[in-house]
Amino acid sequence: MRLFLALVPPPELRRRFGELADAAHEHCGGRRVADDNLHLTLAFLGEQPKHRAEELADWLSGMHIAPGQWRLDRWGHFTGPGIVWIGGTSETGLIRLRQSLREDLEGLGIDVRPRRFTPHITLLRRVEQPPATSLPEVALDWSYSRAALVLSEPTHRGSRYTPLAWSRA
Numbered sequence: 001m002r003l004f005l006a007l008v009p010p011p012e013l014r015r016r017f018g019e020l021a022d023a024a025h026e027h028c029g030g031r032r033v034a035d036d037n038l039h040l041t042l043a044f045l046g047e048q049p050k051h052r053a054e055e056l057a058d059w060l061s062g063m064h065i066a067p068g069q070w071r072l073d074r075w076g077h078f079t080g081p082g083i084v085w086i087g088g089t090s091e092t093g094l095i096r097l098r099q100s101l102r103e104d105l106e107g108l109g110i111d112v113r114p115r116r117f118t119p120h121i122t123l124l125r126r127v128e129q130p131p132a133t134s135l136p137e138v139a140l141d142w143s144y145s146r147a148a149l150v151l152s153e154p155t156h157r158g159s160r161y162t163p164l165a166w167s168r169a
């Protein structure tokens with residue numbers, strides 16, 4: 001089972017991310033991420049056996065994460081996979097959260113890679129050109145308090161993400 005830990009946006013924010021994805025798609029082309037799939041990856045866990053997925057679900061549903069607010073205020077681009085994303089400039093809370101999840105996961109025998117963490121929400125994939133300067137301004141706040149363990153499955157229409165467990169409210 002292909003798993004990752006994520007923050008899942010509330011519906012209104014998801015809608016705003018979708019509007020930015022549409023604007024970016026118009027300028028840059030590539031493949032727009034479907035609204036249902038928009039999220040922040042906190043930790044990519046890769047392929048895990050079913051028993052491990054159950055263990056992870058138990059672990060996450062028994063814990064609280066430190067709540068925080070993420071200010072999204074910039075566009076970014078990963079050249080290799082041609083990813084266009086939105087993210088922020090002041091992200092101490094998210095970086096601490098990722099670090100604490102990493103430590104817990106290490107205790108469960110999972111080594112989270114890569115070590116470097118650039119919090120981002122992927123809006124487009126397979127973009128050949130960097131984003132144009134004329135993209136709309138990003139100014140969104142995301143108040144988060146729960147993380148999800150998400151299953152990623154391939155379908156003929158792209159990946160399908162299904163939350164398997166949530167941290168406590």
Ligand code: 2AM
Nearest residue numbers: 004040041044083113114120121122152
């Ligand atoms: P992304 O956030 O840049 O889109 C589910 O596949 C999520 O895990 C995606 O959001 C993806 O990154 C991230 N992901 C997929 N493969 C990965 C890998 N090999 N290393 C790190 N993150 C990965």
